[in-house]
Amino acid sequence: MTDPAGPPATPTPPTSAAVARRAGVSRATVSYVLNGRAAGRVAAHTQARVRAAAEELGYVPHAAARSLRAGRGSxxxxxxxxxxxxxxxxxxxxxxxxxxxxxxxxxxxxxxxxxxxxxxxxxxxxxxxxxxxxxxxxxxxxxxxxxxxxxxxxxxxxxxxxxxxxxxxxxxxxLDHREAGVLAGEHLLARGRRRIGVVLPAEPGLAAFAGSRLAGVRAAAAGCPGAEVRPLDLALTEESAARLAAAWPALGLDAVFAYNDEYAMLLMRALQDAGRTVGGDPEQIAVVGADDLLPARLLRPRLTSVRTEIAAxxxxxxxxxxxxxxxxxxxxxxxxxxxxxxxxxxx
Amino acid sequence: MTDPAGPPATPTPPTSAAVARRAGVSRATVSYVLNGRAAGRVAAHTQARVRAAAEELGYVPHAAARSLRAGRGSxxxxxxxxxxxxxxxxxxxxxxxxxxxxxxxxxxxxxxxxxxxxxxxxxxxxxxxxxxxxxxxxxxxxxxxxxxxxxxxxxxxxxxxxxxxxxxxxxxxxLDHREAGVLAGEHLLARGRRRIGVVLPAEPGLAAFAGSRLAGVRAAAAGCPGAEVRPLDLALTEESAARLAAAWPALGLDAVFAYNDEYAMLLMRALQDAGRTVGGDPEQIAVVGADDLLPARLLRPRLTSVRTEIAAxxxxxxxxxxxxxxxxxxxxxxxxxxxxxxxxxxx
Known part of the structure; x- marks a missing residue:
């Protein structure tokens, strides 16, 4: 039954004119009643008749047509x-x-x-x-x-x-992602860390957020003599994390802000599998994520995370x-x- | 400038009639050109004039109006x-x-x-x-x-x-969630498990899926003498998981299909924290999740998971x-x- 030249027209839906005819009122009256502006204009029994007619015909207002009449869309x-x-x-x-x-x-x-x-x-x-x-x-x-x-x-x-x-x-x-970086940076500096890596995700669509977060960490470090910030490329795969963990001794970093909890979990696991210890003690690698996901609290050690507090x-x-x-x-x-x-x- | 009586009408957007006037053609011609049906009907230089007029006026077709004319929406x-x-x-x-x-x-x-x-x-x-x-x-x-x-x-x-x-x-x-339960059940039975818990999430909106998955595990167990299936209530909180882990010895279960990876990760961590061992050996508790999330592969032991293969x-x-x-x-x-x-x- 498919029509290769184009879809057939579907049956015409019931119009407000049909509702008006069935209820024996004007279209303006139908409009007042069905758009909630009947108070003081249309008698209660007439409103009931219009609603019943609309119900019987299966009439549904057309959002776009209504918006054309009202001068604004919904x-x-x-x-x-x-x-x-x-x-x-x-x-x-x-x-x-x-x-x-x-x-x-x-x-x-x-x-x-x-x-x-x-x-x-x-x-x-x-x-x-x-x-x-x-x-x-x-x-x-x-x-x-x-x-x-x-x-x-x-x-x-x-x-x-x-x-x-x-x-x-x-x-x-x-939503100022730079603030997330400032918070992570200040926290790591307060925990005595001075060589801080910041993960830049390889996945598309995150570069702007990641760049702002990196700028925030850099701003925090700018006020702290001897502090150093280094961007780290990481893709959301176990292979990429294993490569970064293998390169860790050469990087000589004592902390990482890992963009979000997923990258943080991935990197923490890879560092642990490579024999490094993650944690809050000075000789351990400090790891901070973001988003405060539940799974991040299930890893050991439990992950520090920057939580987003979205407006109501x-x-x-x-x-x-x-x-x-x-x-x-x-x-x-x-x-x-x-x-x-x-x-x-x-x- | 807020008008408490209702929003003011916004300026009327340019119409196809205005485009027709500016291009010196009929509205039908505008419609043919802007709806991609001009081939063989409208000369190329006229098409170009219509497009230029639409561009100059900032004309955008109205999806709903077009759908009314065409007999179907987009x-x-x-x-x-x-x-x-x-x-x-x-x-x-x-x-x-x-x-x-x-x-x-x-x-x-x-x-x-x-x-x-x-x-x-x-x-x-x-x-x-x-x-x-x-x-x-x-x-x-x-x-x-x-x-x-x-x-x-x-x-x-x-x-x-x-x-x-x-x-x-x-x-x-x-998407037949019963199949997910059958796969998990058959796998656990093949791994020698006979007392299988099935997590029913306390969170709203999941009951229908969870019920189908439970039915699937039951169907798998029906063909296996001595196999027993028990529903387990679990909320997505560490407290709820700790309670279930504490009750585990009394339940006497040797396996669990935990609805999805999140519940599985949560329960696996709680069982480990309660001193139980999760794994594939007969004396260990076998845990299966679903959705094949990345974090589930970061826990140790790595989580077995039922993956959904959605259509293209x-x-x-x-x-x-x-x-x-x-x-x-x-x-x-x-x-x-x-x-x-x-x-x-x-x-």
Whole structure:
């Protein structure tokens, strides 16, 4: 039954005009009732009749058509591919779930849009097709000025991009990964370490975060005479970790901030398998991870970790709602969270 | 500048009519050119003029309006809250990313929709507002008949729900978790174990999968005289695992299939901390996890794990495209993947 020339048209869904006919009222009345604006305008028994007609016909409002009439959409589009969600860590995915729920209670529909795009403008064009009220670019290259302009011209009231600043017309959502590096660096220096390695993951998509974390460790070390910071390339494989562990004596490092808990667990195991001892005593190698994952607490020694403290989802949803309602709001940088060091036995 | 009475209308985005005026052509011509159907209909230099006009005005087609004209939408809606994505494991989130990419190449926009809903019908109503061409219910309660009917009446050509069967008008996407239990059970029996615990996670949302995995272990044990299977409640906390480990001597179990690698790692560590030995020798406790996570290979002994082998994203995207093009296709059960046991030192 497949039609190679293109899909056949599906049956036309019931319209609000059909609901109006069945209930014997005007389309404006149907709109008032089904969009929750009937109070003081439409009698209770008429409201009941409209609802019954909509129910009988299986009528569902069309989000996009409604947004065209209302002058704004109800979609809040979060731009991040599905495989970036776990890369953010469980904390962030819990944030996203709470955020979707908070948006829902404010009358928005939060969707995660993860199609690949050749450029920020190409991505913005794909997002604009959904006529979102707000776009949050949470991952990938931050939005540039042409991408923001395209979204604004297509009617997106609030455009937020990640990073320390945003192009004209957009707001910034900022999680300062440099702070994670400062915390890890200060902790290791306070534990007497002076030759600190910092893991730069070989996996794609993490370079910007890793670079900021490295800069943070360097900033912490800058205030400490004799302290030295060295970037270390590591892929998330046992082979790569074994190679780094084998090179350890030549590197002469007494500590490592391993980007996150996964790289830290991998490297700690490889160092142990190579006969080195990880821990908090001065003659041991101190290891610090990040994300505070449960498995990292199951290794021995238990892993010290920099925990991300993400903002309350309700607060960010309220921020987005405010920006949608005030599309001309002055651009600002909004903090998405902070960091905290959880000291354990590995450092 | 906030307007408490409601958001102000944003500037009207440029329309295809404006593009037509600027290019000096009809709206039909604009539609042919911008929807890739101009070949043989519109001269090359006219196509170029239309594209230039669209570019100058910053015109972006409206996905929903286009879908109304074409008789079908371009949105493929995947229903799963963001925090379910990591719960599926990294394999599944990589699948989702590949799936979004494959949909993109077929001309669809894949979005992940995770708003909470009171019932399957309420969820379906929220999804229908986006007028999706296809809905894949990947998580939560499987869709029931009224939810499927609502989606079909709203114009959704293809409705797929997870589970072994689907209501009328929908297709099933099935990952048979019972198979994972059969594999774990058969492996433990072959390793000489006869008293097998099966972890049932206390965390919400996993009961259906856990029940199927338990049924699989029971099916494997049914063919083996003297074999006994016992469900074990476990929460994903160190306290819960310590309690279960303390009760172990009274349980008298010689093996455990721990739902997934996280529960397995947690329980293995608690058993070791309680002085028990985990491993493949007959006097040791055999532990099997699932998902084949990297950290599980970093513990000692290395964890045996049941790996999920998810179908190629291209294949599932092609399946969805076929169902959108043939909305009357006979309902069928489509397998989303299979399982494979990775035997290591813990069993």
């Amino acid at each position: 979609i809040v589009l979060m731009a991040a591919p599905a495989d970036a969600v776990p890369a953010f860590g469980p904390l962030f995915s819990h944030f996203l779930a709470g955020f979707q729920s908070a948006l829902h209670h404010l009358g928005y529909t939060g969707v995660l849009h993860g199609a690949p795009a050749a450029s920020p403008v190409a991505a913005a064009r794909a997002w604009a097709e959904l006529r979102p009220a707000a776009v949050l670019a949470l991952h990938g290259p931050p939005l540039d000025a042409p991408a923001v302009e395209l979204l604004r011209r297509a009617g997106t009231a609030a455009v937020l991009t990640h990073g320390p600043q945003a192009p004209p017309g957009a707001h910034a959502l900022f 989802p309700d607060r960010i949803a309220g921020l987005v709602d405010g920006l949608v309602r005030d599309p001309a709001a002055a651009p600002a940088v909004h903090r998405l969270g902070t960091f905290r060091l959880m000291a354990r036995d590995s450092s | 949105i493929v809606l995947m229903a799963a809250p963001a925090d379910a994505v990591p719960a599926f494991g990294p394999l599944f989130s990589h699948f989702l990313a590949g799936f979004q990419s494959a949909l993109h190449h077929l001309g669809y926009t894949g979005v992940l929709h995770g708003a909470p809903a009171a019932s399957p019908v309420a969820a379906a109503r929220a999804w229908a507002e986006l007028r999706p061409a296809a809905v894949l219910a990947l998580h939560g309660p499987p869709l029931d008949a009224p939810a499927v009917e609502l989606l079909r009446r709203a114009g959704t050509a293809a409705v797929l729900t997870h589970g072994p069967q689907a209501p009328p008008g929908a297709h099933a996407l099935f 994203p291209d294949r599932i995207a092609g399946l969805v495209d076929g169902l959108v093009r043939d909305p009357a296709a006979a309902p069928a059960v489509h397998r989303l993947g299979t399982f494979r046991l990775m035997a290591r030192d813990s069993s």
